[in-house]
Amino acid sequence: MMKLDGAISPENTLFVLLCFEGPDVYSTAGGLGTRVSELSEALATQGYTTHLIYIGDPYKPAIEHRLDGRLILKRWSQWVSKYYPNGVYDGEEQKLYDYNESVPYHIFSEIVRPAVAEGKTVVILGEDWHTAEVMCRTSDLLHWFGVRQKVLMLWNLNSLMSLQRIxxxxxxxxxxxxxxxxxxxxxxxxxxVNPLVIPNGIPSRHLNPVDPEAVQRLRNIARRGDPNRFFLFKIGRFDPDKRWIMAIEAVARLKDAGHPVTLFVRGGIEPHGADVFRHAYHRGLHIQDVVAQRPNLQQCLDAIEQAGPADIYNLRFFLPEEFVRTTYAAADATLANSGHEPFGLVALEVMAAQGIAVTGSTGEDYAVSFENAIVTETDDPDEIVGYLLYLRRHPEKQEQMRQASQVTARQFLWDRVIDNMVGKLEFLARKQNIVLSSVGMMDVVADAPVQDQVAQEISVAANTASTKRGSTV
Structure with missing residues (x-):
């Protein structure tokens, strides 16, 4: 075994990310798509060759190279997706079958085998329950061909969905x-089980200054000539875990107490949305729908301004990132008050824009109440009401929190998260007896080289699997 004289670096390590979601519009259904898109891009920007294998748009190229070839998007199961045009989870079981059957062979023959021949380590990271089986099968296959010890395999949990299937x-x-x-x-x-914690991250562009003129215009629109009117924002899926009813009730109680509120709402298409708006209607809140066709920032502002007075503006259009960040900065608070939040990415994005986030008390490890955010510890709407009135009475505290929030967000840039992950990977490499060299040379105790015959065996196995897949749809 060679003496350890290096560490994980772009010269000796490459990454494979496995996920159902990805960067295509077809492939994004929530925060998971954002996570893997931004993580893969950040790894490639740091110099790591990164393969992202996901259920991609069936009408885009099967393989796409970005960032000077370091980021390799592999749109999987496109032949299945053509039968299911309504996004990544349409035809979920059929796609999952194809993914499990074919991805392991591709990883071995097209990624791990050539990497091992070059003396490199491969890190495979699977995301959420959809990739649990494929990770197991990939490990078995790599073990069969004598290269499992040259590969670090991690599986990450982002949500509590379908854990009974694992x-x-x-x-x-x-x-x-x-x-x-x-x-x-x-x-x-x-x-x-006892997992390692590697937090989510945000891209560095989220720290870019928000246009102060746009912020002021948005505040003026939301307050409708009343400088004492609260301006709040809530964005996310219409899911009971997001505590939408708590937020709506807090708005109603503020209004009943003589504190008018403007609330911008951006939800999804989930059925719980009907419950949310029904509750708002019965509490006497005036709701105004706002529609637009893929607007830019100024068009978003124009559309809301022309909508007329309301307590709640239901933004029924795609919100461009620039508008979202402007709203985070302009609002008195963004209500990210979830009762169950694995990490709390929205709140961290609010903090990056120097906004004030109202969080729950679950996965938001970074939130410290009245230091960089407001942390709610119950589902009582009066908790939100009381905290907002406290901040109204202490404007100096608001400014301190806005400054501190961005300092916190800076600690969770993807570059820093990757540093955290690399530290853990080096620990795992030592446990696995992987020896990394600064010049990209690697060896493992008692590990046999891969012979050319392996490629022939894999080719036969892959062709057999492809023939079987042809009859699944």
């Missing part, structure tokens, strides 16, 4: 389990 004993044996917050780590203890 063979935890098998997954925990073949991968290192990870999650995004201490809250999620404690949730996973009940499953008999």
């Amino acid at each position: 063979d935890w004993g098998r997954l925990n044996f073949v991968t290192t389990l990870c999650t995004v917050s201490k809250y999620m780590k404690h949730k996973m203890w009940s499953l008999g």
Whole structure:
């Protein structure tokens, strides 16, 4: 075994990210798509060759190279997706079958085998329950061909969905389990596993200054000539876990107490949205729908300004990032008051824009109440009401929190998160007896070289799997 004289670096390590969601509009259904898109881009920007294998748009190229070839997007199961045009989770089970059957062979023959021949380490990171089985099968295949010890395999949990479908004993044996917050780590203890915590991150562009003129114009629009009118924002899926009813009730109670409110709402298409607006209507809040066709920032402002007076503006259009960040900065608070939040990416984005986030008390490890955010610890709407009135009476505290919030957000830039992850990977490499060299040379104790015959065996196996997949749809 060679003497350790290096560490993980772009010269000796490449990454493979496995996820159902990805950067295509077809492939994005929530925060998971944002996470893997930004993480893969950040890794490639740091110089790491990064493969992202996801359920991609069936009408885009199967393989796309970005960032001078370092980021390789691989749109998987496109032949299945053509039968299911309504996004990544349309035809979910058929796509999952194809993904599990074919991805392991591709990883071995097209990624791991050539990387090992070049003396490089491969890090494979699977995301959420959809990739649990494929991670297990990939580990088995790599072990069969004598290269499993040259690969670091991690599986990350972002949500508590479909955990009953996971063979935890098998997954925990073949991968290192990870999650995004201490809250999620404690949730996973009940499953008999103890994951490493590697937090989510945000791209550095989220720290760019927000246009102060746009911020002031948006405040003027929201307050409708009343400087004492509260301006609040809530964005996210219409899910009971997001505590939408709590937020709406807080707005109603503020209004009843003589404190008028303007609330901007951007939800999804989930059925719970009907419950939310029904509650608002019965509480006497005036709701105004706002529609637009893929507007820019100024067009968003124009559309809201022309909508007329209301308590709640239901923004029924795609919100460009520039508008969202302007709203974060302009609002008195953004209500990210979830009762269950694995990490709390929205609140961190609010903080990056020097906004004030109202969070829950679950996965938001970074939030310290009245230091960089407002942290609610109950589902009582009066808690939100009381905290907002406190901030209204202490404007100096608002400014301190806005400054501190961006300092916190800076600690969670993807570059820093990757540094955190690399530190843990080096720990795992030592446990696995992987020896990394600063010049990209690697060896492993008692590990046999891969012979050319392996490529022929894999080619036969891959062709057989492809023939089987042809009859699944």
